[in-house]
Amino acid sequence: MAEKEQGFRKMLEKSIVENIRIEHPVVLKGQYETAYSLLKDALDTGITPCLVGPPGVGKSLLARKVAEDTARSFHEVFFDENVTPSRLIGSFDPALVVRSGRNISSFEPGPLIRAMVEGGLFVAHELNRATEFCQNSLIAPLEERHYHLFPLGMVKAQESFAFVATQNPIETSGTYRLSKVLVDRIGCWIRLTYPTKETELEIIRENTPAFSLPVSALDKIYEMVKATRESHVLEIPASPRSGIYLTRLVNKYIERFESEDAAIKFFAPAVLAKEMKVRGEEGKTVAKVVDEIIKKVLS
Numbered sequence: 001m002a003e004k005e006q007g008f009r010k011m012l013e014k015s016i017v018e019n020i021r022i023e024h025p026v027v028l029k030g031q032y033e034t035a036y037s038l039l040k041d042a043l044d045t046g047i048t049p050c051l052v053g054p055p056g057v058g059k060s061l062l063a064r065k066v067a068e069d070t071a072r073s074f075h076e077v078f079f080d081e082n083v084t085p086s087r088l089i090g091s092f093d094p095a096l097v098v099r100s101g102r103n104i105s106s107f108e109p110g111p112l113i114r115a116m117v118e119g120g121l122f123v124a125h126e127l128n129r130a131t132e133f134c135q136n137s138l139i140a141p142l143e144e145r146h147y148h149l150f151p152l153g154m155v156k157a158q159e160s161f162a163f164v165a166t167q168n169p170i171e172t173s174g175t176y177r178l179s180k181v182l183v184d185r186i187g188c189w190i191r192l193t194y195p196t197k198e199t200e201l202e203i204i205r206e207n208t209p210a211f212s213l214p215v216s217a218l219d220k221i222y223e224m225v226k227a228t229r230e231s232h233v234l235e236i237p238a239s240p241r242s243g244i245y246l247t248r249l250v251n252k253y254i255e256r257f258e259s260e261d262a263a264i265k266f267f268a269p270a271v272l273a274k275e276m277k278v279r280g281e282e283g284k285t286v287a288k289v290v291d292e293i294i295k296k297v298l299s
């Protein structure tokens with residue numbers, strides 16, 4: 001048992017990396033070209049941007065890309081009601097405090113303080129889901145670019161420190177509100193939606209290792225994805241992420257099937273029929289809605 005545990009620790013040590021790099025090329029066409037350029041311009045001007053869009057449209061990827069391209073370290077937090085200011089800022093290690101008091105060495109920095117000190121990029125995912133208390137704790141770092149870290153003193157952010165927020169569109173069900181004081185301090189609202197067909201197909205291809213499907217197969221997959229967005233009864237339609245997943249499966253296992261349609265028909269329900277409620281219509285299930293879409297596209 002002890003040997004197994006030691007083996008694990010060795011593997012853990014080997015798995016620790018400095019920075020996670022983006023693995024696939026980023027498509028910077030159409031809305032992404034505009035969004036990327038706005039994002040960079042806002043950060044260069046010291047203005048806090050917020051990327052707004054439904055899940056899977058590329059908000060995180062754009063933020064990461066800007067961090068990579070501007071050689072900033074990358075720190076992120078996914079907000080919900082349980083995230084406390086100390087999760088962002090950091091806290092003092094009680095054992096070390098007993099030994100040496102509250103000082104630099106007993107302080108465990110959180111991602112926000114790290115980004116401020118390193119001049120990195122801090123991404124606040126779904127900032128609107130943070131509690132008001134937590135949202136308020138961000139005002140000084142955003143506005144004054146400092147944080148009063150009691151009892152160490154005032155932590156001043158490096159020049160290149162940048163802050164990016166992301167959130168789902170406010171009309172999405174279950175979306176919380178950003179506090180008015182924060183809304184006022186976010187100076188650049190960058191909206192992303194589902195990309196055009198051409199852009200989305202390129203995104204799918206770039207994210208599918210050894211992509212080799214015929215155009216017809218990719219077209220059918222896209223038609224299904226698009227139909228889920230037009231259906232209005234699906235609470236969460238298929239995102240570019242879903243298109244990528246379905247394409248990866250069909251691309252890799254198409255040989256198992258007698259035709260491309262058979263492959264798509266096999267994988268599509270599992271990828272597209274997410275576990276969630278159907279809006280409005282009595283007696284409809286997600287599985288039924290998705291089944292109708294698949295039949296229509298493959299007919």
Ligand SMILES: Nc1ncnc2c1ncn2[C@@H]1O[C@H](COP(=O)(O)OP(=O)(O)O)[C@@H](O)[C@H]1O
Pocket residue numbers: 024025026027028032053054055056057058059060061062203206207240241244
């Ligand atoms: N412009 C793009 N170029 C390449 N891949 C993209 C692009 N936009 C989205 N993707 C891919 O789609 C998936 C979802 O993107 P992500 O940034 O995680 O979305 P979000 O943060 O909006 O939920 C990822 O696999 C990402 O690589």
Ligand SMILES: [Mg+2]
Pocket residue numbers: 056059060061125
């Ligand atoms: Mg994201």
